[in-house]
Amino acid sequence: MAPDASAALAVREKVQQFLNAAQTGNLDLLKKLAKQLDDGKGLAQTVVDVKDANQRGALHFAAREGQAEVCKYLLEELKMDVNTQDEDGDTPLTHAARQGHTALAKYLVDHGADPSIPSGLGTTALHHSAGTGDIELLKFLLSKDINVDSQSDAGTPLIWAAGHGQQDAVKVLLEHNANPDAKTDDDITPLLSAVAAGSLACLELLIKAGATVNFTAGGATPLHIAADIGSPEIINCLLQAGADPNAIDEDGWKPAQVAALRGNKVAVEILLPVTAPIESIPEWSVDGILQHMQERGKEEGQNKKAVRSNELKDSANPERSLPEVSAEAKSKAAEAKARADDAFRRKEYMAAVDAYTQAIDFDPTDATLLSNRSLCWIRLGQPDQALADARACKALRPDWPKACYREGAALRLLQKFEDAANAFYEGVTLNPENMELVTAFREAVEAGRKFHGTQQQKES
Structure with a gap:
């Protein structure tokens, strides 16, 4: 050497x-x-x-x-x-x-x-103390005149607390006038987060604080989500608060139909009596709607299976599905990439995204472009887009450790810690000497253990 x-x-x-x-x-x-x-x-x-x-x-x-x-x-x-x-x-x-x-x-x-300094995704110490249920720290931070409704990519501290079933944190935040109807860009509210987390205690606190129960997010209402999960207590709580059992989701289904599709008979028994009959269901009874929706589910499952089969065929032979890229196109892609790299160095991440997108249009076979754009999305606080690009990058180069790292980073920001750990570990198996991946894997495991452990303690 x-x-x-x-x-x-x-x-x-x-x-x-x-x-x-x-x-x-x-x-x-x-x-x-x-x-x-x-x-x-x-x-x-x-x-x-x-x-x-x-x-x-x-x-x-x-x-x-x-x-x-x-x-x-x-x-x-x-x-x-x-x-x-x-x-x-x-x-x-x-x-x-x-x-x-x-x-x-x-x-x-x-x-x-300064407790008000946000991360790249907008999260502050207040978000984390709310999500983990650290009441002592939560109260301490709130005493420092910090914005109780500070927004992050995954919502306000109240959304974090409700989404992790932190009943005491929800109570403290509401006592400090947190907005029970605060929304993310995807229209996720604290109430919807509580329903998705299966937390009846948080849901009751939010309803008492005046949270709206009838709204649509991602094509579904909170009652649709509750019907999908099948919790009788949460369904009854929403109905008592005025949730509309006749609202339809993006598939045109009512909550009773969603419950039937999942085979949640108890949920159907609660919802059917308050749901207006549906003409397309020949027998309007608990067994009738269950049978009808189960048959619909099988039909849709077969259609999705056929689509997935075609996708697998394409991915099994990537060389056949990837387009030919001319020398001229590669040259234009390189020019666009250079502009994107310059914008990234200037921290003009949206401009970098636009330039990387142009480069990808010229050369969709270059995984590096997708990796770079994924990082830009992370800097812009858009983990969903970052994850989509990371997975597209990984599909092009499944043996590239950096693609695994990008996927894990996006999943970590989405607080999907187990999935993030799996992505990082896959990268470690490809390059065991990459300490960045090893550290990221350990951190994701520990973060997941922390969140799950806290939730289990609250439930016990």
């Missing part, structure tokens, strides 16, 4: 050891490595400059793992910026709140952390 390459490798190893020391709370080792890494810029600046591929520094790692002594050293002795943001826009406070390190999060706020 050449001397320069050997020296660079040694530096990278020390950087990794330094960040690991922050993560594990080994303050003595962290100080020692910081001195070794200092190339004359001074200890404080050296520590600020040492970051991983996701622009996370020692303070981010220490906060994420609840290492209070390391945080105190970095803030009180080295005077680091407590509001430093990583590639995802997360501050140390956001990391601490996400992992439930209540005391440390409060310390960070007391030492200048």
Whole structure:
């Protein structure tokens, strides 16, 4: 190995050891490595400059793992910026709140952390404390005059709390005048989130606060969602609050039909008496609607199976389905990509999306373009589009670890932690030495365990 390459490798190893020391709370080792890494810029600046591929520094790692002594050293002795943001826009406070390190999060706020700073997706510490049910931190943050209805890509803190079945958090937020009818861009409200989470307690609190029960989101009403899930308690609660049993969804079905399609007989028994008869169903009875909808379901299932079969045939022979790309088209794609790359560097992400889209139109076989556009969507706070591009990228290059990383990152932002962990793990199997993927996999597993564990504790 050449001397320069050997020296660079040694530096990278020390950087990794330094960040690991922050993560594990080994303050003595962290100080020692910081001195070794200092190339004359001074200890404080050296520590600020040492970051991983996701622009996370020692303070981010220490906060994420609840290492209070390391945080105190970095803030009180080295005077680091407590509001430093990583590639995802997360501050140390956001990391601490996400992992439930209540005391440390409060310390960070007391030492200048701004709880209103949003991540790239708009999430704040308030969202995470609401989602995990950390009532102590939630009340503390609300006492700092933070916006109770701060919007993120996945909604307000109240939507997060309701969506995770955090009854106490919902109560606290409503007491602080959180809007029970706040909506995401997809028209998801706290009430709909509570229904989807199967949380009767949250639903009752929201209805008492005046939340609207009759609205459509994604082509369905909350009662349609409840009928699909089949919870008798939630269906009855919605009906008592005035939910319309005759509303139709995007398929033209009423809630009773949705319940019958799923074979939820108890739900059908509740809904049928309050539903106006449907002419297309010959026998208007519980058994009659169940039989009719089950037959409809089989027909639709066969149609979907045929469509899926054709899709699988195409994916089994990608070379046959991919178009030929001329040299001229590739040249134009390269020009568009160059414009997109420049826009990305200027943080003009929407302009970058437009240019990458032009490049993809010229050359739909280039997986790199889809990967880059997926990252732009993430920066714009659009995880659904990011996931679509990541999966399209993965379809083109299933053996590319970065495609797995892009898919996992989008799933993680959608809070689908188990799916995210699976995507990251698939990338790890392709490249076991990729520490970025290994770390992302571990974080997704831990985040999923945290959320599920909190929910189980509340239910028990």
